[in-house]
Amino acid sequence: MTTYIGTATSRIDGHAKVTGTAKYAAEFNAPHLAHASVVGSTIARGRIARIDTSRARSVPGVLAVLTHQNRPPMASDDSAYKDDVAPEGAPFRPLYNDRILFSDQPVALVVAEEPEIARLAASLVRVEYHVDLHVTDVHRQRHSTFALEPVERLDDNPFAPPPPRGQPEHSLASADMRHRAEYFVPIEHHNPMELYASTVVFEDEGRLTIYDKTQGVQNVQRYVASVFELDPSHVRVMSPFVGGAFGSGLRPQYQVVLAVLASLSLKRSVRLVLTRQQMYGLGYRPAMLQEIELGINAHGALAAITHEATTVTSQHENYYRQETGWSGLLYRSEHARYAHKLARLDLATSCDMRAPSAATAVYALECAMDELAVALKLDPLELRLRCYSERDQHNDRPYSSKGLRDCYRRGAEAFGWSERSPEPRSMRDGTELVGWGMATGVWEALQVPIAVRIALTANGHAEIACATSDIGTGTYTIMAQVAADMLGLPLDNITVRIGDSTLPQSPVEGGSWIAASVSNGIATTAQAIRAELLHLAKAVPGSPLRDLAPDDVVLLDGRLVSKRDAAHAVSIADVMRHGGVDRIEQEKTASFHHTGAHSHNTHSAVFAEVKVDEQIGIIRVTRVVSAVAGGRILNAKTARSQIMGGVVWGIGMALHEETLIDHTFGRIMNADIAEYHVPVNADVHDIEVIFVDEPDGIVNPLGIKGLGEIGIVGVAAAIANAVHHATGKRVRDLPITLDKLQR
């Protein structure tokens, strides 16, 4: 029964968010709360020679100044610092020793009675360094990289370069036309609106309740217990609301370590809020250089593709994702070769940021396809249709569903693509050049094991509990919708509890995998609730359901109803009263068996219009149509918002976002939200979101694929292609700022 699933239901946490009652990590209070402030290193690589904290300590109200020399004990093995999603390598340990691994790395923590006092005192800590040479420029380091080993089977390491196919070099040599180019995306920072913060409440017997900004409360709980060798049952991590994260909160961030250090040291509750500037010392989207070569034969089919990527990681960890393989999902090509190299820089470790690697790699791929279409004098959409792949060529298997053709068709219709004049510089609106570009998007439909607890009470209310997070995606709301339908109750009778490490097990919230996973988790647990109710119902004398199995009944309008004959029904309240129970509770884990017979992906077709004032080079993205094949849509309203947000991110990636480093000092120059440009309201115009119908009975029982990432993928390419169409200029390094158009 689907009363709520698929509808445009307003967020159930909306009231809390518009009235200011939704509380975020820095907004929880505790008696005798102390406040901490971080001192960051001014060098990018070297060692701390000496720290003078005397002036800081002389400030009235300062409680402690912690450094690597006087901090409480921390675990000594790398393994203790490995969180659930840590890459290979040695994780960064805040205030652990004298080594400096990146600029603005925390080197001291001041704790004081008031936040302003802590901040003043932090400015008085004097640090001397032994400075080592650093390198922070990926262009300088590109010839000192190391290669990732390709794998035979991607299932063995989904992030490794896929196995080669055929004889790409030979095929390229004999192709009728070739296109080869290099594309660049700079480092980008997530910049969620909420500052990274942890409020550590120090309780009896040293128990800690930590309100943390994170995408994974249980990941942080395990990590903190491990780093400080605490009894895991003494550490509880909460994040009922998360002010955006976009991947930056997948791994525990250093503020939680420092806040716990201070709390354990002082045996007091402590809050630490990072500054916006300090958040640039957390993770980031790695810069990437990509060389793509496409060979095509006379009738417009790809003969070969080679894709070589270089991405950025730190000196101490190897962060990478599937950078080169996306073309193997989108375009048929018998011959292919992939290579991925990592460049080590003296920076914090790069990390997942919305559609990691797909956002960057598909940008390069889709610009290359556009360039090929231009060279062939072929409509870019037509080229993609000619090269369309019905199979995942890396794993040689079909898709559980692939509604991409519908995306192309419906997106093109809504955009009016057939009206496009093919020649660059051929469309104008008054004094402005008009450009129309398009691109394809692809992401994975992932699922992860997840546990859900449902407590149903005789008054027809249900509480749904799971330790997942809602980072703005709408998890609260879709969980309530799915539960209401599965339990046959009104939406208002559902309470959702998430963001608490004591709730049933959930992995981190990321990769677009939570909607599918937790929804199927709710369905699985609701099934157990139904079975238990049926068991009770059968015990009622003369029960009309006595001969039925759990699959023969549904929960509907507060009743247990036979699927065979709707007249055969009993009310939940009566059943529970007769059974002498006022509460039924079940907890089940949903796991997802991947048979390997199909690949699971989401797709999109993105069409963008830009208007360019050629005299001053200003580019405006006046229209975007994003047509998405993302399986079953749970909530038409929040789903549209997810895609719209992804499109806005794509606009930022195409035109605005770039983390700039002064390589002399190895230090980020634009570490704030004014100098690091993100799109503002005036940058965003019409965005139309289309969901094509894409039933999928294979991917999971409810046919859900997830939408958090797919919205950004392809957008930057569609805009870059539109800019070329408008101006005739091909800018291959993002962002496309006006100076690059003037060159």
Next chain:
Amino acid sequence: MTRTSPQGRAEDGISLPEKLPVAITVNGVARQLRLAPWTTLLDALRDHLGLTGTKKGCDHGQCGACTVLVDGRRINSCLALAVMQDGASVTTIEGLASNGVLHALQQAFIDHDAFQCGYCTPGQICSAAGLLAEGRAGSAEEIRELMSGNICRCGAYPNIVAAIQQAMGQP
């Protein structure tokens, strides 16, 4: 000024600024506070009055998350020192609804899904309330321009514009 000896000890110590009385009316309620001159209006609201609905996103007047109405005008409360608001009347997100009925903007933000994570939302709504009071915004283009001091990283901008247009259509 204090000086630092070669040993790094503060010779003359550092004294904290004296706390001053501040009288502010917040959401219609007269409040008496004693605050250091360095305390911003934002921190006074969040840390001293427990009104955490007003958000800190940058502390530098760059993001707009801390927008409140002071004597009816929208300002970035992170750029205002609390002692300079002595005698002012401040409206925060907690003061917009009356008798449990949401302000038209609050309801419109829910209806149009004009937020995702919700962190910029109180600032967006207060800024929009200030915008409506200014009476300058008519077209969507004007709303976009005049709301560009409030960053929404989730990218809800088109929905924010739609919500404000809905609220403008109501008396």
